[in-house]
Amino acid sequence: MSREPAPRFGTACVHAGRELEGRPAPLVPPLVQSTTYGWPDLDHPPSISYARSGNPTVERLERALATLEGGGDAVCFASGLAALDGLLRCLPAGGRVVAGRHLYGGTTRLLDRFTGGRLVVDLVDSTDPDQLRTSLERPASLVLVETPSNPTLRITDLRAAAKWAHAAGGALAVDNTLLTPLFQRPIDLGADLVVHSTTKYLDGHNATLGGAVVVGPGRPVGGVPRDGPWAERLRFVRKATGTTLAPFEAWLTLQGLKTLHLRTRAQWEAARRLAEVAHGHPAVVAVHFPGLSDHPGHEVHRRQAVGDGGLVALDLGSYGAARAFVSRLRVFTIAENLGPTESLATHPASMTHSDLTAERRRSDGIADGLVRLSLGVEDPEDLEADLRGGLDALLPVPLEAA
Ligand SMILES: Cc1ncc(COP(=O)(O)O)c(C=O)c1O
Numbered sequence: 001m002s003r004e005p006a007p008r009f010g011t012a013c014v015h016a017g018r019e020l021e022g023r024p025a026p027l028v029p030p031l032v033q034s035t036t037y038g039w040p041d042l043d044h045p046p047s048i049s050y051a052r053s054g055n056p057t058v059e060r061l062e063r064a065l066a067t068l069e070g071g072g073d074a075v076c077f078a079s080g081l082a083a084l085d086g087l088l089r090c091l092p093a094g095g096r097v098v099a100g101r102h103l104y105g106g107t108t109r110l111l112d113r114f115t116g117g118r119l120v121v122d123l124v125d126s127t128d129p130d131q132l133r134t135s136l137e138r139p140a141s142l143v144l145v146e147t148p149s150n151p152t153l154r155i156t157d158l159r160a161a162a163k164w165a166h167a168a169g170g171a172l173a174v175d176n177t178l179l180t181p182l183f184q185r186p187i188d189l190g191a192d193l194v195v196h197s198t199t200k201y202l203d204g205h206n207a208t209l210g211g212a213v214v215v216g217p218g219r220p221v222g223g224v225p226r227d228g229p230w231a232e233r234l235r236f237v238r239k240a241t242g243t244t245l246a247p248f249e250a251w252l253t254l255q256g257l258k259t260l261h262l263r264t265r266a267q268w269e270a271a272r273r274l275a276e277v278a279h280g281h282p283a284v285v286a287v288h289f290p291g292l293s294d295h296p297g298h299e300v301h302r303r304q305a306v307g308d309g310g311l312v313a314l315d316l317g318s319y320g321a322a323r324a325f326v327s328r329l330r331v332f333t334i335a336e337n338l339g340p341t342e343s344l345a346t347h348p349a350s351m352t353h354s355d356l357t358a359e360r361r362r363s364d365g366i367a368d369g370l371v372r373l374s375l376g377v378e379d380p381e382d383l384e385a386d387l388r389g390g391l392d393a394l395l396p397v398p399l400e401a402a
Pocket residue numbers: 079080081082104106107146150175177178196197198199209210211337
C-alpha cells in the first residue's frame with residue numbers, strides 16, 4: 001500500500017492542525033469564543049464542557065505544534081512560564097529537577113522562588129558534559145535545558161542529555177523557543193518534552209502571550225509509556241490552576257505559524273550577517289552566535305540543529321557602552337521579547353534577567369555590557385547600517401577629527 005509522503009516543514013506550517021476538520025474546511029480556523037458547551041443530557045457530557053478545560057481553536061494549535069515538533073500531543077498554556085510551571089507541577093512531591101544554569105531569567109526565577117519545599121532543584125552547567133553526567137548519576141525526575149540558551153546562546157548536547165536523563169529515571173524537557181522546530185527538533189534527538197513560549201517566533205508578530213508543552217510520541221522509557229500520562233497530567237494541571245491559553249491568542253498564533261519558516265529563515269540570515277559584522281568590529285568584546293565557528297558549542301550545535309536562529313548577543317564591555325549603543329539604534333527598538341517581525345535590542349541585566357542577583361548574572365556570563373539583538377524581517381542592509389552606526393559611535397573620536 002503506498003503512503004502519502006509526509007509534508008515538508010513549510011507545508012506543515014501552513015496546514016498542520018487541519019486534519020481533523022470536516023470538508024469543506026475553512027482555511028482560516030474558526031475562532032470559537034464560548035465559555036461553556038451544552039450537554040445533550042447528564043449521561044453524555046460534551047467533549048469540552050467549559051473553557052478552562054479546552055477549546056477547539058486551542059486544540060487546533062495543539063495539533064499543529066505536535067505535528068511540527070514530531071510529538072504525539074501538545075498542551076497550550078497562557079504563557080511560556082505558565083507552561084513551565086505546569087510541567088513542574090506534574091512532578092511528584094520531592095522530585096529532583098536538574099536544570100541548566102543558563103536559562104531565561106524568568107525560568108530561573110520560577111525554579112528559585114516557586115519550587116521550594118515541593119521539589120529539589122539542582123542547577124548545573126548543562127553545557128559541560130562532565131557536570132551534567134555527574135549530576136545525573138543520582139536519580140532525577142526531570143532534566144530541563146535550553147539550547148541555545150537565552151541570552152548567552154550556550155549549547156547543550158541534547159543526545160547526551162537524553163541518555164543521561166533516562167539513565168537517571170527522568171524525562172528530558174527542552175525549551176526550544178529560540179530555534180523553533182524549523183531548526184531543531186529535540187524529540188528526534190531523544191527528548192521527551194519540548195517547551196515553547198509561543199509568544200516568540202511561533203506567533204512572531206508581537207501580538208500574543210502563550211506557551212506550550214509538546215509531549216513525545218509515546219517512547220517507552222523504563223517500561224512506562226510517557227505520552228498519555230504526561231499529556232493527561234498537563235491538561236489536569238491546566239484545568240486545576242486555570243492557566244489556559246485564550247482562544248484569540250491561539251487563533252493569532254495559528255496565523256503566525258503559517259509564515260514561521262519564511263520569517264525565521266530571513267531572521268537567521270540577518271543574524272548571521274550582523275554576527276559577522278560585529279565579530280570584526282573593534283568596539284565589540286565578544287559576539288555570541290552559535291553559527292560562528294569559534295563559538296564554544298558550535299560543533300555540538302551543528303550536530304543537532306540545522307539553523308542558528310535569529311538572536312545575536314554582543315558583549316560591549318560595560319553598562320555605559322551598552323547604554324550608548326542601544327540609544328543610537330534607529331531600526332531596532334529597545335524592548336523585551338524576541339522573535340517578532342520587528343528587530344529588538346534587549347539589555348538582559350536591566351530587563352529580562354534583572355531579577356537575578358548581580359553576582360549570579362556575572363557567574364552565568366550575563367555581563368553588564370551584554371546586549372541581545374533579536375533580528376526581525378526588515379531589510380538586512382538597514383539592520384546592518386543600524387548596527388554599524390551604533391558600534392562606530394562607541395569608538396574613540398580620532399584626534400584630527402576632534
Ligand atoms: C527561552 C524562553 N522560555 C520561556 C520564556 C517565557 O515565556 P513567556 O514570556 O511567554 O511567559 C521566555 C521569555 O522570554 C524565553 O525566552
